[in-house]
Amino acid sequence: MQHIVIIGNGVSGVTLARHVRKLSDNKVTIISAETDYFFSRTALMYVYMGHMKFEHTQPYENWFWEKNRIDLVKGYVEKVDTLVKTVQLANGEEIPYDTLVIATGSKPNKFGWPGQDLEGVQGLYSKQDLDNLEKIAPNKEICKRAVIVGGGLIGIEMAEMLRSRKIPVTFLVREKSFWNGVLPAGESALINEHILEHHIDLRLDTNLVEIIADKNGNATAVVTDKGDTIECTVVGLTAGVTPNIDFLKTSGILLGRGVKVNRHLETSAKNVYAIGDCAEQHEAIGNRRPIEAVWYTGRMMGEALAQTLCGNPTEYAPGHWFNSAKFLDVEYQTYGWVFSERTKKDCEQHFHWRHHKEKICITMAYDKKSKLFLGINTFGIRMRHEIFDRWLTEKRTIEYVMEYLKDANFDPEFYKQYEEEVVAKYNLEQGTNISTKKKSWKRIFSKA
Numbered sequence: 001m002q003h004i005v006i007i008g009n010g011v012s013g014v015t016l017a018r019h020v021r022k023l024s025d026n027k028v029t030i031i032s033a034e035t036d037y038f039f040s041r042t043a044l045m046y047v048y049m050g051h052m053k054f055e056h057t058q059p060y061e062n063w064f065w066e067k068n069r070i071d072l073v074k075g076y077v078e079k080v081d082t083l084v085k086t087v088q089l090a091n092g093e094e095i096p097y098d099t100l101v102i103a104t105g106s107k108p109n110k111f112g113w114p115g116q117d118l119e120g121v122q123g124l125y126s127k128q129d130l131d132n133l134e135k136i137a138p139n140k141e142i143c144k145r146a147v148i149v150g151g152g153l154i155g156i157e158m159a160e161m162l163r164s165r166k167i168p169v170t171f172l173v174r175e176k177s178f179w180n181g182v183l184p185a186g187e188s189a190l191i192n193e194h195i196l197e198h199h200i201d202l203r204l205d206t207n208l209v210e211i212i213a214d215k216n217g218n219a220t221a222v223v224t225d226k227g228d229t230i231e232c233t234v235v236g237l238t239a240g241v242t243p244n245i246d247f248l249k250t251s252g253i254l255l256g257r258g259v260k261v262n263r264h265l266e267t268s269a270k271n272v273y274a275i276g277d278c279a280e281q282h283e284a285i286g287n288r289r290p291i292e293a294v295w296y297t298g299r300m301m302g303e304a305l306a307q308t309l310c311g312n313p314t315e316y317a318p319g320h321w322f323n324s325a326k327f328l329d330v331e332y333q334t335y336g337w338v339f340s341e342r343t344k345k346d347c348e349q350h351f352h353w354r355h356h357k358e359k360i361c362i363t364m365a366y367d368k369k370s371k372l373f374l375g376i377n378t379f380g381i382r383m384r385h386e387i388f389d390r391w392l393t394e395k396r397t398i399e400y401v402m403e404y405l406k407d408a409n410f411d412p413e414f415y416k417q418y419e420e421e422v423v424a425k426y427n428l429e430q431g432t433n434i435s436t437k438k439k440s441w442k443r444i445f446s447k448a
Contacts, residue, residue, distance in 0.1 A: 336375025
């Protein structure tokens, strides 16, 4: 029986621990300083917004861990010694391991802004961030205005949280349009409009220069590169995240932006692995990024590594890219690859349809010459993951996807359907005559 020590109690580490326990009697220890028990990080915003209590974010009862013989240690890991195979905690305690798994996730980016460490300046990643936000921005009487820096998913979540308590928000986005390094132009424009509709002061093409302190060391204003000074008491730093690996700098483990791993999630040190947001693939897996700070990929890494550690060597194989999110009231899904104008390849063609009134749109990407379907983004329409995953695997054409687009719709029965309008626009632009059809579910999921 080996002792598997996991640093980090996020979805990656906990998934690994659960699956190791299902597959073996190995001793499992999880070390974390954040919380006593695992919680769903993506649900933090709903706690602040009053939709749930923090205990509702914990998928397992507190007795689960002892019953399943998963030991929990609360503490900060300061050092990893791969020669003697121990981890050292901040309190001086040393914990020996046979196998070590680094699953420490991410931390908010800071770019050396003057004032970035003042009171009232924070990210939105940890339970401590949630607790601090509750303290400094409980209502609009105490927090007169908040400024959010960075135009990604965490930034828009933080804006929604603060607006739920009627706190005025100014949103500084350095790009000329929201998230236009990821989204095609039409979608980015839709989100710009939606942000403004929610009475958020969106300032595009604007950078933070400095955060100003009051006499007590609290944030009191920000200065932008446009020369504006914006008074505020809360500054949200949401300009992306970076792997949380500072404690490994003297470990001898090969590091890049994250902990370098191969497809079996092995690091350069024997019997040491890394999974989740902090793991960086040595070699690219298709079009996927070397580091993916996404919940489901962390879970998949935990599942794959559990197999390896229990005698069944298994490569991490994430399959086709997919993701989902919510921009205020607009749901977003992506399957396959739809690159922005800044990042797409020369062979990539986009088809874009947008509803004339509602915040609903679709963008499909396909190869100009072969018409091979590459991916889809949807806003305000739910699509079936399993359908698009299959079509990508089967290498279907854009015409095939258009023809059977109704099969992929996941909206409830009495929602309005838009496939006819989407296909009509495609026909008009391409000079084609595709008609929409629908297969039976039995045929769709047939093994034949």
